[in-house]
Amino acid sequence: MVDFAFLDSGTGGIPYLTYLLEKNSDASCVYIGDTANFPYGEKTHEEIVKCVLSITDRIIKSFNPRIIVIACNTMSVNTLDVLREVFPDTQFVGTVPAIKLAASVSKKRRIGLMATKATVENPYNIDLKNHFAADCELILRSDAELISFIERESFTATKEECVKAVLPAVNFFKEKGCDAMILGCTHFLNLRDLIQEVAGDELKVVDSKEGVVKRALSILNSLPDHKVEKGKPKLFVTWLSEKEKSEYDVICSRYNLEWGGMLN
Numbered sequence: 001m002v003d004f005a006f007l008d009s010g011t012g013g014i015p016y017l018t019y020l021l022e023k024n025s026d027a028s029c030v031y032i033g034d035t036a037n038f039p040y041g042e043k044t045h046e047e048i049v050k051c052v053l054s055i056t057d058r059i060i061k062s063f064n065p066r067i068i069v070i071a072c073n074t075m076s077v078n079t080l081d082v083l084r085e086v087f088p089d090t091q092f093v094g095t096v097p098a099i100k101l102a103a104s105v106s107k108k109r110r111i112g113l114m115a116t117k118a119t120v121e122n123p124y125n126i127d128l129k130n131h132f133a134a135d136c137e138l139i140l141r142s143d144a145e146l147i148s149f150i151e152r153e154s155f156t157a158t159k160e161e162c163v164k165a166v167l168p169a170v171n172f173f174k175e176k177g178c179d180a181m182i183l184g185c186t187h188f189l190n191l192r193d194l195i196q197e198v199a200g201d202e203l204k205v206v207d208s209k210e211g212v213v214k215r216a217l218s219i220l221n222s223l224p225d226h227k228v229e230k231g232k233p234k235l236f237v238t239w240l241s242e243k244e245k246s247e248y249d250v251i252c253s254r255y256n257l258e259w260g261g262m263l264n
Contacts, residue, residue: 002028005065009040010151012186013071029233036239041116048078067091097184098208103133106180112173115184117142150187183207234260
């Protein structure tokens with residue numbers, strides 16, 4: 001048994017894992033990147049549900065986590081209700097675009113949401129906007145190219161290459177007159193500080209990391225106290241090319257993770 005299993009399509013949820021460990025270093029964690037099905041953002045709703053149910057079943061059987069953090073906006077907005085119905089004995093915490101937070105910091109009342117195609121097109125975003133940002137205009141941008149760069153290249157890329165990759169998105173929201181930019185795909189958080197640096201003071205970058213981690217830890221604190229095996233967090237993937245192995249070596253070293261290899 002572990003306290004937390006973090007699930008994403010690749011590396012996107014790692015900032016959530018590391019932030020949670022900053023808040024509670026005693027938590028036992030595993031991280032799973034469903035790289036065999038990356039990218040999720042280009043799939044249909046039905047395909048996303050099928051993939052997430054399959055990998056979640058494997059996670060529960062392999063690790064028996066007390067809580068699963070769905071550290072992916074696309075997975076969350078498409079599958080959270082289904083996951084809770086199919087696996088009623090497991091606690092789930094999802095990640096959804098931080099529209100409420102963006103509205104709280106926007107003075108122009110024009111906020112931007114950058115995410116996958118599947119997240120951008122999901123009607124859940126409109127519900128969030130109507131509930132938390134009714135007086136704001138929501139500007140949408142899907143950016144599969146940047147997500148792919150972050151997943152496959154960013155960890156071994158130069159700063160100049162990373163700046164070049166994020167500039168189109170930053171310029172897009174500035175040209176649209178936004179003063180808040182929501183990172184609606186967890187992959188973007190791997191370059192969050194750089195995105196904010198490129199955006200400057202006129203465009204505030206926001207994400208859901210703090211809220212998700214706070215919710216996850218509150219659930220953990222409410223559960224019966226069971227002993228779990230504590231150790232360095234292990235990182236698993238469901239598929240890996242030889243080229244990507246070197247990138248995951250860098251990731252494990254940078255974030256103090258233990259490489260778990262392929263999840264059987």
